[in-house]
Amino acid sequence: MRTQICHGRVIAALVGCTALVLAVTGTASARPRQPDLAHQALAADDGWGAYGTGTTGGAAADPAHVYTVTTWDEFKAALADGGSAPKIIKVEGTIDADGPSCASFEAPGYDFDAYLAKYSPENWGRSTNLDAEPDDSPEGLRRASAAAQDAYIKANIPANTTVVGIGRDAGFKGASLQIKAVDNVVVRNLSFESPLDCFPQWDPTDTADGNWNSEYDSAVIYGSTHVWMDHDTFTDGDHPDSTLPYYFGRIYEQHDGELDIVKGADYVTASWNVFEDHDKTILIGNSDSASTAAVDRGHLKVTFHHNLFSNLVERAPRVRFGQVDSYNNHFVAQDGYSYSYGIGMESQLIAEHNAFTLPDGVGAGKILKKWKESPVTADDNYVNGTLTDLIAVHNAEVPGEILQPGAGWTPTLRTKVDPARAVPGIVDHCAGAGHLR
Numbered sequence: 001m002r003t004q005i006c007h008g009r010v011i012a013a014l015v016g017c018t019a020l021v022l023a024v025t026g027t028a029s030a031r032p033r034q035p036d037l038a039h040q041a042l043a044a045d046d047g048w049g050a051y052g053t054g055t056t057g058g059a060a061a062d063p064a065h066v067y068t069v070t071t072w073d074e075f076k077a078a079l080a081d082g083g084s085a086p087k088i089i090k091v092e093g094t095i096d097a098d099g100p101s102c103a104s105f106e107a108p109g110y111d112f113d114a115y116l117a118k119y120s121p122e123n124w125g126r127s128t129n130l131d132a133e134p135d136d137s138p139e140g141l142r143r144a145s146a147a148a149q150d151a152y153i154k155a156n157i158p159a160n161t162t163v164v165g166i167g168r169d170a171g172f173k174g175a176s177l178q179i180k181a182v183d184n185v186v187v188r189n190l191s192f193e194s195p196l197d198c199f200p201q202w203d204p205t206d207t208a209d210g211n212w213n214s215e216y217d218s219a220v221i222y223g224s225t226h227v228w229m230d231h232d233t234f235t236d237g238d239h240p241d242s243t244l245p246y247y248f249g250r251i252y253e254q255h256d257g258e259l260d261i262v263k264g265a266d267y268v269t270a271s272w273n274v275f276e277d278h279d280k281t282i283l284i285g286n287s288d289s290a291s292t293a294a295v296d297r298g299h300l301k302v303t304f305h306h307n308l309f310s311n312l313v314e315r316a317p318r319v320r321f322g323q324v325d326s327y328n329n330h331f332v333a334q335d336g337y338s339y340s341y342g343i344g345m346e347s348q349l350i351a352e353h354n355a356f357t358l359p360d361g362v363g364a365g366k367i368l369k370k371w372k373e374s375p376v377t378a379d380d381n382y383v384n385g386t387l388t389d390l391i392a393v394h395n396a397e398v399p400g401e402i403l404q405p406g407a408g409w410t411p412t413l414r415t416k417v418d419p420a421r422a423v424p425g426i427v428d429h430c431a432g433a434g435h436l437r
Contacts, residue, residue, distance in 0.1 A: 057185055353423070
């Protein structure tokens with residue numbers, strides 16, 4: 001039996017990363033008691049989510065507020081029961097939140113061909129967006145259809161809640177978890193297949209060529225505090241962007257983000273997750289505007305550690321305003337790679353002790369992307385096994401985007417920091433849903 005170090009322990013790789021601890025006695029002792037995943041809280045000092053009161057989710061739930069669900073309707077009913085009293089929701093199997101079909105959400109009279117005909121660049125032009133179109137127009141009917149899908153696939157997570165997958169195959173297909181204006185939420189051991197927006201909006205003014213814009217993140221943390229996302233897997237699943245059609249010369253984009261953290265959200269730890277096969281992955285702070293800055297300044301404190309970012313295009317994450325600590329993550333780039341870390345408005349990003357695996361022909365200078373003048377700390381990072389100064393190589397390879405070192409703060413909320421060169425072997429085997437049992 002091959003063993004490997006996972007979460008600081010020697011474990012049997014054949015049975016999962018936390019399933020069996022081998023006794024250090026020279027004989028195979030009896031298995032220790034399995035941890036109660038549903039009642040676990042975030043450990044002290046484990047990232048920004050541990051700040052202040054910490055993150056316990058529904059750990060204090062009484063038996064009347066522990067639920068096991070297998071359908072979308074059961075899940076929503078459990079969320080609504082008991083208000084913000086501590087609750088634990090155990091998810092068994094894959095719950096389909098897509099609805100019967102896109103057609104089931106269509107408003108009476110909606111016709112996609114009519115939409116394409118009216119708003120084609122030849123007929124509509126490229127200088128006016130569609131927001132003022134009346135309710136009985138093709139755009140108005142699209143809005144009504146989108147509202148029906150919105151109401152179905154979104155689920156609001158109340159305060160003091162733990163949502164945890166049971167076993168190796170628990171998760172959601174097409175769901176959008178809304179963690180909005182609440183405190184103390186835990187989401188663990190779940191696979192998320194990205195929602196597919198049935199009704200993207202055409203915006204002719206978005207770039208010179210226009211763009212299709214979609215809604216629905218797999219999870220959004222909006223104005224909430226003390227959130228722990230742990231051992232989850234985020235993917236586009238059966239509907240990668242490569243399968244999407246083109247209209248008006250632009251991809252008919254039906255995906256938004258995998259995890260967005262916005263609108264003054266604070267004290268978030270994202271640990272041991274897998275983010276894979278996606279374009280715009282994680283957004284921290286959603287705008288440079290003055291109104292957004294007034295909400296976000298002093299907030300958006302987020303820790304990412306021991307996550308696997310695989311086959312992504314960009315935003316892993318893109319940061320505005322926040323103090324973001326990103327350490328011991330593994331980034332695996334493939335064709336179409338644009339960048340990993342986006343350095344945005346007033347961001348204070350620290351990227352340390354990470355590993356990057358880049359394909360031939362992709363320079364390490366692409367790992368960092370400068371959007372605004374904000375200093376960044378990027379120490380002890382390895383690219384294809386070689387210690388690399390990410391700021392220096394970026395400035396050499398992208399001379400028009402000079403980055404300044406020194407984010408101006410020092411993280412104190414960290415547990416064990418693994419050697420950066422060991423990160424691929426640890427993270428690739430232990431991150432994601434199915435490793436907590």
